[in-house]
Amino acid sequence: MPVLLENLGKTFDDGAPVLEDVNASIGAGEFVALLGASGCGKSTLLNIIAGLEAPTAGALEVPSDGAAFMFQDAALFPWLTARENVELALTLRGVGKAERRRTAGELLDLVHLSGAGGKRPHELSGGMRQRVALARALAQDRPLLLMDEPFAALDAITRDLLHDELERVWQETGRTIIFVTHNVSEAVRLGQRVLLLSSRPGRVVQEWQVTEEHRTNPGLAGQLTGAITARLREEIRRHAH
Amino acid sequence: MPTSPTAAPEAAAPAAAPEAPTSAAREETVRPGVEDLRQLEAGLDSLQSAAARTARIDWSRVLLPVAALAVLLLAWQAYVWLGIKRRDLVPGPLDVAGQLGALWGEATLQQAVATSLQRGAAGFVISVLIATPLGLLLAQVAPLRRAFGPLISGLQVLPSVAWVPAAIIWFGLSDATVYFVVLMGAIPSIINGLISGVDQIPPQYRRVGSVLGASRLALTLRIILPAALPGYLGGLKQGWAFSWRSLMAAEIITVGGSMGFGLGSLLNQGRDLADMTVVLAAILLILAIGILVELLVFAPVEKHLLRRRGLLAGSTR
DSSP states (O other), X not given: OOEEEEEEEEEOTTSXXXXXXXXXXXXXXXXXXXXXXXXXXXXXXXXXXXXXXXXXXXXXXXXXXXXXXXXXXXXXXXXXXXXXXXXXHHHHHTOOHHHHHHHHHHHHHXXXXXXXXTXXXXXXXXXXXXXXXXXXXXXXXXXXXXXXXXXXXXXXXXXXXXXXXXXXXXXXXOOEEEEEESOHHHHHHHOSEEEEEOSSSBOEEEEEEOOHHHXXXXXXXXXXXXXXXXXXXXXXXGGGO | OOOOTTOOHHHHHHHHOTTOHHHHHSSOOOOOOHHHHHHHHHHHHHHXXXXXXOOOOOTHHHHHHHHHHHHHHHHHHHHHHHTOSOTTTSOOHHHHHHHHHHHHHTTHHHHHHHHHHHHHHHHHXXXXXXXXXXHHHHHHOHHHHHHHXXXXXXXXXXXXXXXXXXXXXXXOSSXXXXXXXXXXXXXXXXXXXXXXXXXXXXXXXXXXXXXXXXXXXXXXXXXXXXXXXXXXXXXXXXXXXXXXXXXXXXXXHOOSTTOOOOHHHHHHHHHHTTOHHHHHHHHHHHHHHHHHHIIIIXXXXXXXXXXXXXXXXXXXX
């Protein structure tokens, strides 16, 4: 079980709990979509799993060597080329120069960007930048990949393609992925399992399995999307007063 | 699997899911195969990437400043022609040009420029070597910054000429006096530039750095320093300006002893001889060197830096 969250809670200094009693277990190689409205503490939860923040209650079990992280903005370094951005992740891991070049080349090829390695971030489109960011996250070579709404800022066509791309990369690399989103169809499209977080405080209120049947039958996927949306709206409505 | 590049949509659909022909027949979402996905992405990438522009020599960059200079010289000459002031108090451009020629002829000009430039450059380089590690340390270690930050900002406001009397008492009329004053002028501005460069780094960069597992030192040298480079370069430019100004002030005030003969000394000599052409020639030389260093050293570096980061588009540079 690469990730195990037990009664996890997080309260900041100002009092109101952000996360309360979060329970979840995520298996090796699993692709889990974490869904929730604003204020559900999704990002806080990812930060805790990544070890960037400490929980104030409960316990968690994560891979000892930490997790790779992908953000909503690609956060590539503008003074480095695409290839150098990927190589930096390898340098910081202590990988030697020759292997660094080779691995960075392979990873860029994996995200179909072998021709753009010499370009700088500002010369790349938003989708290309996110693919470089994905290659950089993979260069960290950690079994667990955390993704914080990585495609939220992209246009619909690009996002659609990157869904295919991410699914393929996931299948090829066998990573465990926790994918945070507030887009229900994205969650159903990508996740094997969808966890719904409530807002203020964040807590896992329901989960759905997305089966192979859902992937091949759009009608069934639509039903599931509808059911999840209804539950999500119910959660949001609770905050009307 | 041979896929013909971008065939008609109805031909592409079956090729997209060859492993599931039965489900492909149904109306459903098309999951492209790997090769197909690669082509789709390549197409989208080329649609979304900006086309590369070819750089041309823009003559207005050269002609406009030259024209502005010509206008200023003409205005100066016109003022002299009007004869409002005595010619020895306000000499014309031609008189000053003649004096520059004379100074060149007796090799005074070359000596003064060489001495001052050499001092300015050496003082600047020493300042950079001292200020860069200090600036990084102050920017990265909060207690240090809180303790010394106000002092450094204050030193930047203090005119470095104020140090000249102290320096003369400590070091006498020697080059050490000049260098001391130059360092006191340049170091605080470089430190301040570096700190403000670090302050302007998007917080996300630090987060990415720690997610990538960078140690404190690696974070500072591989992420913070390069990220702060535009602000740091601004600090270097200002540091150079302060060194050059401080140097001139020091050279004007401290004459004699083991001091060499610099542009400031030339200016001071002009005053002693009450020769306005020498004074103006020295002022113009000091100004010209300042402009040349900006044009030949800092401007190209800055332009290269900003262009690499995509920060040049739409600017008036």
